[in-house]
Amino acid sequence: MEAETQGDWVVMVTARAPTNIAVIKYWGKRNQKLILPINSSISITLNPHDLSATTTVVVSPSFTADRLWLNGKEVSIQGDRYQNCLREIRSRATEVTDSKTGRIITKKDWESLHVHIVSKNNFPTAAGLASSAAGFACLVYALAQLMGVQERYKGEISSIARIGSGSACRSLYGGFVEWDMGKDDDGKDSIAIQLADEKHWEDLVVIIAVVSSRQKETSSTSGMQDSVNTSKLLLHRAKEIVPKVMLEMREAIKERDFATFARICCADSNQFHATCLDTSPPIFYMNDTSKRIISMVERWNRAEGTPQAAYTFDAGPNAVLFAPNKAKACELLSRLLFYFPPASDKKISSYVVGDVDMLAFKEVDSCIKPPEVEGTNYTQSFGELDYILCTRPGEGPLVLKDHLVDPSIGLPI
Ligand code: DP6
Numbered sequence: 001m002e003a004e005t006q007g008d009w010v011v012m013v014t015a016r017a018p019t020n021i022a023v024i025k026y027w028g029k030r031n032q033k034l035i036l037p038i039n040s041s042i043s044i045t046l047n048p049h050d051l052s053a054t055t056t057v058v059v060s061p062s063f064t065a066d067r068l069w070l071n072g073k074e075v076s077i078q079g080d081r082y083q084n085c086l087r088e089i090r091s092r093a094t095e096v097t098d099s100k101t102g103r104i105i106t107k108k109d110w111e112s113l114h115v116h117i118v119s120k121n122n123f124p125t126a127a128g129l130a131s132s133a134a135g136f137a138c139l140v141y142a143l144a145q146l147m148g149v150q151e152r153y154k155g156e157i158s159s160i161a162r163i164g165s166g167s168a169c170r171s172l173y174g175g176f177v178e179w180d181m182g183k184d185d186d187g188k189d190s191i192a193i194q195l196a197d198e199k200h201w202e203d204l205v206v207i208i209a210v211v212s213s214r215q216k217e218t219s220s221t222s223g224m225q226d227s228v229n230t231s232k233l234l235l236h237r238a239k240e241i242v243p244k245v246m247l248e249m250r251e252a253i254k255e256r257d258f259a260t261f262a263r264i265c266c267a268d269s270n271q272f273h274a275t276c277l278d279t280s281p282p283i284f285y286m287n288d289t290s291k292r293i294i295s296m297v298e299r300w301n302r303a304e305g306t307p308q309a310a311y312t313f314d315a316g317p318n319a320v321l322f323a324p325n326k327a328k329a330c331e332l333l334s335r336l337l338f339y340f341p342p343a344s345d346k347k348i349s350s351y352v353v354g355d356v357d358m359l360a361f362k363e364v365d366s367c368i369k370p371p372e373v374e375g376t377n378y379t380q381s382f383g384e385l386d387y388i389l390c391t392r393p394g395e396g397p398l399v400l401k402d403h404l405v406d407p408s409i410g411l412p413i
Contacts, residue, residue, distance in 0.1 A: 012058035017138035017397040039238040047394030053134035055119040056404040063114035093147035136164030137171030155191030174396035205329035211317040258324035262307035269312040343383030
């Protein structure tokens with residue numbers, strides 16, 4: 001496409017936002033348009049160095065339409081979720097002075113200025129790792145920065161990310177985050193709240209086992225609607241169980257009590273998947289590999305008498321595992337490598353990725369030997385995992401200096 005900006009000015013902002021993994025799951029909406037949940041939830045924000053979205057938003061008087069590029073491809077921005085986020089941010093835009101040029105963009109100007117949005121993830125979207133949470137959090141955060149949106153109340157920007165994708169609201173903060181379901185019909189009080197920052201529980205290690213065979217999965221959005229419509233178990237969970245476990249989980253995080261954290265986290269994941277099975281028609285997100293990972297952790301925990309590791313699964317077969325410290329994380333990794341060795345053509349260096357250095361896991365090659373397995377009754381499953389990603393709790397969104405847009409043409413670099 002020829003030079004779009006035709007010498008006109010451009011103003012842009014680039015931001016990065018993390019993904020998050022729920023340890024008390026959000027599953028079910030009471031209002032689909034505003035994305036208001038039937039229960040509160042709690043998540044851990046993951047280190048953006050390992051898993052995040054980066055988004056540049058740019059305006060220029062020469063742009064003739066709002067446009068969006070995701071991971072290198074232009075896609076439609078007409079969907080309700082994008083339109084709702086854009087509308088809410090635009091309605092809160094204020095007068096902005098560009099720090100570089102001194103140019104003033106008035107509140108009125110924002111109404112007619114079109115925006116180009118260029119976004120990419122630093123992890124494969126196909127891996128089924130919550131990309132919509134990072135994506136919408138990043139989009140809304142970047143637009144809010146660009147258009148000078150000030151929060152009128154704490155959490156207001158998270159409530160705008162929420163209407164993009166529910167779980168996205170929790171990616172507006174680092175560390176440990178609660179999404180308060182709220183009571184209001186307009187969704188104003190359905191916001192994310194930081195329970196503790198990423199430094200609060202620094203020892204905690206997160207290991208993600210990305211499962212190989214990926215069949216077409218039911219999307220969270222339609223899956224949870226089917227559950228709301230058909231699962232009595234889900235309604236019981238939302239009303240009777242979640243309010244209690246929220247209290248326990250908040251306390252476990254506050255006290256860095258891994259045993260309680262692990263117990264609630266695994267139980268909540270299993271309960272969420274039970275509500276999926278209770279849905280008509282039933283939804284299966286976990287596969288046999290997922291179940292073998294659960295058994296591995298459960299057997300280890302039982303053999304030791306106290307939780308050594310915890311697991312949780314979202315709307316897909318990948319396992320997100322937690323270890324209380326680096327030593328336990330190394331043990332967990334050894335066990336994973338023993339029970340789930342890479343396919344024969346895969347090198348360990350591309351099998352175990354992410355922040356491997358943090359673990360100082362030197363024995364990567366030598367650890368493919370039996371850990372002290374309980375008896376000899378075990379099977380090894382080669383090639384069932386695509387890769388294993390090591391990470392930890394991380395920080396919330398921030399503004400970056402490097403842009404994804406060429407300012408002379410207003411298009412992706
Ligand atoms: C299983 O936030 O992707 O990951 O609000 O429809 O966009 P929408 O759904 P989404 O659902 C996430 C479901 C989950 C649990 C969680 O993250 O809490």
